[in-house]
Amino acid sequence: MATLEARGLRKAFGTTIALDGVDLRVEEGHILGLIGPNGAGKTTALNTILGLTQYQGELRVLGRDPWTERDQLMRDVCFIADVAVLPRWMRVSQALDYVAGVHPRFDRAKAEGFLAKTTIKRGSKVRELSKGMVTQLHLALVMAIDAKLLVLDEPTLGLDILYRKQFYDSLLNDYFDRTRTIVVTTHQVEEVQHILTDVMFINRGRIVLDCSMEEFESRYLEVMVLPQHVAAARALKPIHERQVFGRSILLFDGVDRHQLAALGEVRTPGIADLFVAVMGNQAGAAQGAAA
Amino acid sequence: MNTPSNTLPQSPLDPQAVTPTAISETRPLYWSIRRELWENRSIYIAPLVVAGVVLIAFLIATIGRAVATVDPAQRAAVLTERNNFAAGVIMATAFIVGVFYCLDALHGERRDRSILFWKSLPVSDLTTVLSKASIPLVVLPLLTFAIIVVMQVIMLLLSSAVLLMSGLSVATLWTPLPLFQMSLVLLYHLVTVHVLWHAPIYAWLLLVSGWARRAVFLWAVLPPLAIGIVEKIVFNTSHFAAMLGSRLAGPEAPHFTGPGSVPAHPLMTFDPGTFLSAPGLWIGLAFAAVFLAAAIRLRRYQGPI
Numbered sequence: 001m002a003t004l005e006a007r008g009l010r011k012a013f014g015t016t017i018a019l020d021g022v023d024l025r026v027e028e029g030h031i032l033g034l035i036g037p038n039g040a041g042k043t044t045a046l047n048t049i050l051g052l053t054q055y056q057g058e059l060r061v062l063g064r065d066p067w068t069e070r071d072q073l074m075r076d077v078c079f080i081a082d083v084a085v086l087p088r089w090m091r092v093s094q095a096l097d098y099v100a101g102v103h104p105r106f107d108r109a110k111a112e113g114f115l116a117k118t119t120i121k122r123g124s125k126v127r128e129l130s131k132g133m134v135t136q137l138h139l140a141l142v143m144a145i146d147a148k149l150l151v152l153d154e155p156t157l158g159l160d161i162l163y164r165k166q167f168y169d170s171l172l173n174d175y176f177d178r179t180r181t182i183v184v185t186t187h188q189v190e191e192v193q194h195i196l197t198d199v200m201f202i203n204r205g206r207i208v209l210d211c212s213m214e215e216f217e218s219r220y221l222e223v224m225v226l227p228q229h230v231a232a233a234r235a236l237k238p239i240h241e242r243q244v245f246g247r248s249i250l251l252f253d254g255v256d257r258h259q260l261a262a263l264g265e266v267r268t269p270g271i272a273d274l275f276v277a278v279m280g281n282q283a284g285a286a287q288g289a290a291a
Numbered sequence: 292m293n294t295p296s297n298t299l300p301q302s303p304l305d306p307q308a309v310t311p312t313a314i315s316e317t318r319p320l321y322w323s324i325r326r327e328l329w330e331n332r333s334i335y336i337a338p339l340v341v342a343g344v345v346l347i348a349f350l351i352a353t354i355g356r357a358v359a360t361v362d363p364a365q366r367a368a369v370l371t372e373r374n375n376f377a378a379g380v381i382m383a384t385a386f387i388v389g390v391f392y393c394l395d396a397l398h399g400e401r402r403d404r405s406i407l408f409w410k411s412l413p414v415s416d417l418t419t420v421l422s423k424a425s426i427p428l429v430v431l432p433l434l435t436f437a438i439i440v441v442m443q444v445i446m447l448l449l450s451s452a453v454l455l456m457s458g459l460s461v462a463t464l465w466t467p468l469p470l471f472q473m474s475l476v477l478l479y480h481l482v483t484v485h486v487l488w489h490a491p492i493y494a495w496l497l498l499v500s501g502w503a504r505r506a507v508f509l510w511a512v513l514p515p516l517a518i519g520i521v522e523k524i525v526f527n528t529s530h531f532a533a534m535l536g537s538r539l540a541g542p543e544a545p546h547f548t549g550p551g552s553v554p555a556h557p558l559m560t561f562d563p564g565t566f567l568s569a570p571g572l573w574i575g576l577a578f579a580a581v582f583l584a585a586a587i588r589l590r591r592y593q594g595p596i
Contacts, residue, residue, distance in 0.1 A: 047594075051410075052410060053594075054592070067591075070415075071413050071416075074411060074412055074414075075413045079411045080411075081404075081407045081408075081411075085406075085595075086405065087400075087403065087405035087408065088403060088405075089329075090330075094329050098322055098326055101318060101322030102318065102319040102322050102412050102413060102414050103412060103413060104413070
């Protein structure tokens with residue numbers, strides 16, 4: 001059974017179509033990055049997975065329908081939403097008490113252990129904590145829950161680079177094991193590239209790219225082309241071309257590595273670069289269709 | 292830069308399988324109610340403060356007046372005056388606290404986005420709404436009961452002390468008002484009027500609180516007012532307004548003023564038969580159930596605003 005399976009997932013807000021027939025499948029033990037521009041439907045997709053939004057189409061999360069079985073589902077699913085949503089009036093000790101009280105899979109000792117590594121005081125109210133500390137607290141609560149699926153929606157938004165790096169490091173080192181599954185959306189794509197096992201691009205409610213990182217690395221190649229080979233390189237139909245310090249960098253999809261090596265320095269592109277290329281082409285195609 | 296405050300939770304703890312603790316059905320409800328009390332401390336602070344003020348007023352007015360009265364007979368009369376004003380003030384406070392609590396209960400969590408956190412936990416919408424409804428329907432009445440009983444015991448003890456110091460008998464003070472019987476009457480009044488009769492008011496406020504995006508108070512008050520006004524203009528009657536009035540004021544007096552078999556207590560006397568056979572009670576409870584069911588259903592659809 002896949003952790004997450006959707007078929008023809010649709011969601012419209014009035015005339016705005018947020019999800020337009022999304023198919024996706026995430027297997028246990030994978031870390032999926034869901035990447036897309038603002039308004040692409042990322043948060044809507046996550047909300048349907050979490051049972052926060054009604055949807056059309058088929059969706060099964062850990063074998064359950066999230067819309068009608070949210071409370072049972074949340075025993076095995078955790079999520080951290082885009083901004084700090086911990087209630088500001090709550091004390092740290094109360095947050096621990098409450099989660100321990102209602103969650104059957106919460107290991108309080110573990111959460112206390114995580115908090116001991118921070119400067120967060122038990123008696124502090126959430127409103128007194130800095131944004132970074134609130135994220136630490138939320139992460140400590142979530143990591144102490146033995147969940148099967150963790151959903152992160154822009155978890156590091158507004159955090160400085162140290163917190164961001166440590167956030168993903170602790171997630172990977174202390175939380176992730178091969179039996180858990182993580183779905184993450186973020187704009188800081190380059191920071192998560194190394195932790196992902198799968199990547200998915202979403203634009204205007206549709207999945208425009210869905211591949212494993214292994215596939216990504218073998219399929220997409222970026223070449224810093226030597227000036228004398230630019231014409232030859234362009235003949236191989238790059239999907240994107242950009243100029244850096246007067247050098248042309250061409251991005252290829254499914255072109256043989258040896259063939260490219262003759263043209264210049266070959267490397268694996270960043271997800272961000274591929275994202276720009278794919279989204280740019282989409283915009284171009286849309287304009288072409290309109291013309 | 293590398294201050295400890297910048298370290299995220301990094302633990303050498305091995306990921307170990309947590310055996311799910313068995314959580315009974317009522318445990319999330321219990322913790323949700325505690326959560327409400329953490330968030331809304333006015334639920335118990337406001338009645339306690341009012342009780343304190345009432346006691347001070349009692350000290351100054353009654354005890355002060357009694358001590359100042361020289362004639363022993365008059366002094367006794369002052370001290371044995373029936374004082375139900377105090378109980379009424381506490382009940383009114385609890386009602387106001389309950390109303391404002393309900394108006395914010397399902398709106399506040401959407402306004403501050405914390406609904407996303409609450410919904411990330413395995414607590415159903417049913418449990419959440421019931422925990423919120425139980426504040427005005429269970430917690431506040433019990434609290435009111437306890438505060439009034441304690442307050443009256445303190446007042447009786449103070450009066451007794453003054454009487455004893457004056458060398459007067461305390462019998463007149465204690466016999467007409469048996470404490471146990473008085474508490475029963477009080478409890479009956481709280482359950483019938485403040486819980487059963489007022490239940491549709493609180494349920495309506497909770498529903499509006501879960502539905503309105505802003506101006507919850509106006510949405511709660513204006514529609515009933517509009518219905519009353521339209522009725523007045525169109526039919527030149529005021530049944531709806533009268534119905535609302537009796538809902539707020541409590542069941543009509545006849546249901547409560549039985550023959551004075553119980554020592555006359557101005558609040559009311561027992562007459563459960565009449566009370567339970569009043570159709571208004573059951574219609575009101577049916578409305579309360581519908582409003583609460585709608586609020587539970589609605590919470591599933593609601594997100595941050």
